[in-house]
Amino acid sequence: GQSLEQPSEVTAVEGAIVQINCTYQTSGFYGLSWYQQHDGGAPTFLSYNALDGLEETGRFSSFLSRSDSYGYLLLQELQMKDSASYFCAVPNNNAGNMLTFGGGTRLMVKP
Amino acid sequence: AAGVIQSPRHLIKEKRETATLKCYPIPRHDTVYWYQQGPGQDPQFLISFYEKMQSDKGSIPDRFSAQQFSDYHSELNMSSLELGDSALYFCASSKDRSNSPLHFGNGTRLTVT
Numbered sequence: 001g002q003s004l005e006q007p008s009e010v011t012a013v014e015g016a017i018v019q020i021n022c023t024y025q026t027s028g029f030y031g032l033s034w035y036q037q038h039d040g041g042a043p044t045f046l047s048y049n050a051l052d053g054l055e056e057t058g059r060f061s062s063f064l065s066r067s068d069s070y071g072y073l074l075l076q077e078l079q080m081k082d083s084a085s086y087f088c089a090v091p092n093n094n095a096g097n098m099l100t101f102g103g104g105t106r107l108m109v110k111p
Numbered sequence: 112a113a114g115v116i117q118s119p120r121h122l123i124k125e126k127r128e129t130a131t132l133k134c135y136p137i138p139r140h141d142t143v144y145w146y147q148q149g150p151g152q153d154p155q156f157l158i159s160f161y162e163k164m165q166s167d168k169g170s171i172p173d174r175f176s177a178q179q180f181s182d183y184h185s186e187l188n189m190s191s192l193e194l195g196d197s198a199l200y201f202c203a204s205s206k207d208r209s210n211s212p213l214h215f216g217n218g219t220r221l222t223v224t
Binding site: 030031033035041042043044045048050087091092093094097098099100101102103104 | 154155
């Protein structure tokens with residue numbers, strides 16, 4: 001089976017940088033994705049890493065280390081609108097996108 | 112740009128009733144997924160369809176069934192509803208099955224009383 005661990009809550013101030021970590025245990029590895037979800041809203045895709053290293057998309061970056069079964073999402077120049085839950089997720093197999101999500105990290109951005 | 116459309120947005124049912132949730136995927140997306148998300152929890156995969164055929168099954172109760180129609184829309188049918196079925200139900204679609212991002216609809220909030 002698949003399991004993912006991430007911190008339940010993180011607090012940071014506007015303009016700061018925050019890193020949300022994710023460790024995973026999988027029977028096979030087919031990439032690590034990150035999704036953002038505002039309260040009552042739909043999960044929205046942020047980033048995907050299939051290979052080791054850093055992927056940058058604007059203020060958000062995602063990193064993967066397959067040897068450590070570890071990844072993180074880096075949010076820079078935090079804005080109030082970044083307050084949301086962030087989920088890491090892995091596919092269960094290589095023939096589909098049946099994702100298993102981590103428990104989610106609730107990010108609170110304060111003024 | 113077109114998004115995944117779900118209906119209804121809110122649904123209130125009583126125990127032991129049935130419910131049908133509908134999903135219209137993004138045009139030309141060939142894979143549809145259903146997820147259930149309880150309060151404060153992560154989304155749990157229920158079932159998926161690829162080109163109108165069921166492709167993967169997750170933690171979907173036997174009381175639930177789903178299908179995808181010729182026009183690619185999908186329906187999740189839920190019978191003998193229980194209080195514990197109260198949750199947000201998301202439909203998502205993707206361009207293909209090989210790690211394409213999932214595009215989620217706004218969800219149906221089901222409340223069972």
